[in-house]
Amino acid sequence: MRIFDTLSVAEKNVDTTNSVRIYLCGVTVYDESHIGHARTIIVFDTLRRYLESKGVKVNLVQNFTDVDDKIINRAIKENTSADIISTRYIKNYFNDFDKLNVKRADLYPKATEHIADMISLISGLIDKGFAYVSKNGVYFAVLKFKEYGKLSKKKTDELISGARVEVDETKKDPLDFALWKFSEDSPTWDSPWGKGRPGWHIECSAMSLKYLGSDFEIHGGGRDLIFPHHENEIAQSESFSGVNFAKIWMHVGMVTINGEKMSKSLGNTKSIDHVLKTWGPNIVRLFCLSGHYTKPIDYSEEILKETIIKWRQVENCYFEMILSDDSKATEDLDQIKDIMQESKTEFDNALDSDFNTPLALSAFFKLVKYINQLASSEKITRKISDMVFPTFQAMSSILGLQIVQVTEDEKNQISNLIKQRNELRSQKKFQEADEIRKQISDMNITLIDHKTKTLWMKQEKIGIEN
RNA sequence: GGUGAGGUGGCAGAGUGGCUAUGCGUUCGCCUGCAAAGCGAAUCUAUAGGGGUUCAAAUCCCUUCCUCACCUCCA
Structure with a gap:
């Protein structure tokens, strides 16, 4: 390094x-x-x-x-x-x-x-x-x-x-x-x-x-x-x-705000307490690593909001993997393995070369995007997830990202509710189905209706969105 | 004034001689009962200005302009 x-x-x-x-x-x-x-x-x-x-x-x-x-x-x-x-x-x-x-x-x-x-x-x-x-x-x-x-x-x-x-x-x-x-x-x-x-x-x-x-x-x-x-x-x-x-x-490098150094004497600081309440830890970490460490980065709401979107993609990727099942989709494990390893190699090479975190992040997001692509076309299987998950976890852990964890109880409760909702949907009782969706969303769970199944994810609550 | 680091598409941000990342945005589309999220395609063909070296430069050299940091406590 x-x-x-x-x-x-x-x-x-x-x-x-x-x-x-x-x-x-x-x-x-x-x-x-x-x-x-x-x-x-x-x-x-x-x-x-x-x-x-x-x-x-x-x-x-x-x-x-x-x-x-x-x-x-x-x-x-x-x-x-x-x-x-x-x-x-x-x-x-x-x-x-x-x-x-x-x-x-x-x-x-x-x-x-x-x-x-x-x-x-x-x-x-x-x-x-x-x-x-x-x-x-x-x-x-x-x-x-x-x-x-x-x-x-x-x-x-x-x-x-x-x-x-x-x-x-x-x-x-x-x-x-x-x-x-x-x-x-x-x-x-x-x-x-x-x-x-x-x-x-x-x-x-x-x-x-x-x-x-x-x-x-x-x-x-x-x-x-x-x-x-x-x-x-x-x-x-x-x-x-x-x-x-x-x-x-x-x-x-310094964190700037409107292009000026953030400091006590200028009175333009954003306290950690404030940014945690507004953006949460994962967004803050992604933001802090989004530019090369030797250069200044500018704190702006616009950039932080962009970071939320990226974080949602990571969450999406995670839940697609942990909730995947043995669908009959065709798998090309070798190709997926190649992409996964390529992403990790790129990630490591970037960090070895003067700790280039923005480049490492782009490698990480390549993998995230790829998994989300598979999921979107209903091609993700248990086997794929089991293979990719450790690499995804390794990179997340180096970046210090933490996805909201769910308990077994929550999982069961959610999958029951989803079952009920899908039952109602098949009977075209949409109003009642939407009520269940509301109930689920109150638990901070977002539903994603794929063609053949309904995925759910527990998203981090971001202060600014509420 | 001195020293150092920079100026890359609408925005963020990589890239030290040739293959012009990546992400966001925007437009259209897929999916959906609706939505959300996700995905696809398209769009932008950018390298502060001016010279030069080279077959070839964002990348090397000269020059002009601009920005930031440090020269006091500061992460």
């Missing part, structure tokens, strides 16, 4: 001989998550599912930033503690992402639980001459790290001339960034240099080094983290360890 590496500006092979270690920069827990966060996390969830489907062991670590000025400000505003705020939004995070069918990472380290690791990393950097103590805190001396700017392709002299660097007289150089900030206001921790709290960047260096080592396979996050966050992580980590940090830097 090849993935585009931001650092070398080229596709690189992911080494899957041992386990694939992935560090994903998670969220700062001071507010609800939005669909921008969801995209990045769904991309990595799908990547992880794909690798695991190939039998590759994945070790995914995703942090929570639970010490930060934004959290503290929110706590002050609500007259409560930072701890209560971060706990609340971590809970909120899991609630959202469980609903989005995102598999839990192997580990969710929190910054506040790794203060000691950060302190020892900072000490190491001071000892090696890369960091110094000043009046306001401990700073990383950017110019000591010769390769600074290699990820974001920025030159240090141009950065200095940029006027927006924080003015702080106590720093030796305006580019230097804080590893530890002195503070008397809670929350604070003791350190060899004085009471305070860690800078943002050091937490990811400390936690990734601790759990994944100094040269793990993939470090990921949103594109907006390239500078300064990931640039600074590289400076810290490589200065400390003396070896190259992550092998591949994988960055996910």
